[in-house]
Amino acid sequence: MSASPASVVVVVMGVSGTGKSTVGALLAAALRVPYAEGDAFHSPANVAKMAAGTPLDDADRGPWLDAIGAWARSRAGRGGVVSCSALKRSYRDRLRAAAPGLFFLHLTGDRALISERLAARTDHFMPVSLQDSQFAALEHLQPGERGATVSVAREPQAVVERAVAALRAQHAGPALRA
Template sequence: MHTPHVVVVMGVSGTGKTTIGPLLAARLGVPYAEGDDFHPQANIAKMSAGVPLEDADRWPWLDAIGAWAQDREGLGGVVSCSALKRSYRDRLRDAAPGVVFVHLAGDRTLIEDRMSHRQGHFMPTTLLDSQFATLQPLGADEAGVTVSVTGSPEEITERASAALAGVEAPSR
């Protein structure tokens, strides 16, 4: 992969987007943005209460991430964003057509275990089922790669970086 592309690190909650995103950004030599920071407070309150977001809740969040990605086109960057549905990824691509996705994927048991051990995060494990139900894996026509979340953060980052080397970002 030739930077500077904008990479969206995606997946259900608990896959390690916030851990892998900065590591991948450092490896690529580009800035990192935490997708959760783009959520309005109302979304965080809803999720903290165990209430899944609806699409209407997600659109402003996705638009804010899309604007960040658009500003980084040609410069490069990595941003975390669950981007669970194809329509969410399409919305990000509408704002920044050259984005490339890294789908962090793992089985539910492993991810639930990881979520149960993290501290200070607003997303409860009770929402994991709704995340998996919503998830639409990358389509063959989407620029991106799927990377297993087994192993250490460094191993996952290495796999993601190596997989991205073979991905060409779409042009405008």
């Protein structure tokens, strides 16, 4: 691998409720790089739309993805971690166009686990009612996409350890499974 894990910008992706914020913050701390909460890049209109139970469409997501891409570009070569659902390949392509070399950490879990986590959240605007739309839009990492898929059925620190191992082993292939 030509770059250390701490010099890579990691996008922690997955459906709502997988723990992107928790894992992202822990991963950033482990790598000693800045963390950016993807939800903070949403416009107030997007937040209101989701809070009302209406899924975002591609037009809603465009400016949000561009803002995340700009942040990632600003961290190129210096590393960083940002949470972003990045559910579709086209969204990930847009982020890569803004900041080549991104590493996508896809957090996955079964629907029952994710539903349980969503139902337990009290401090987030995303309602459980949007879970189905998230799973319907989700396109898993595909060949040629630099990243790793990690199950969230483990404790967050174990997820982070697998993520760091995947970053270190990224030369082994474009899409690793952990």
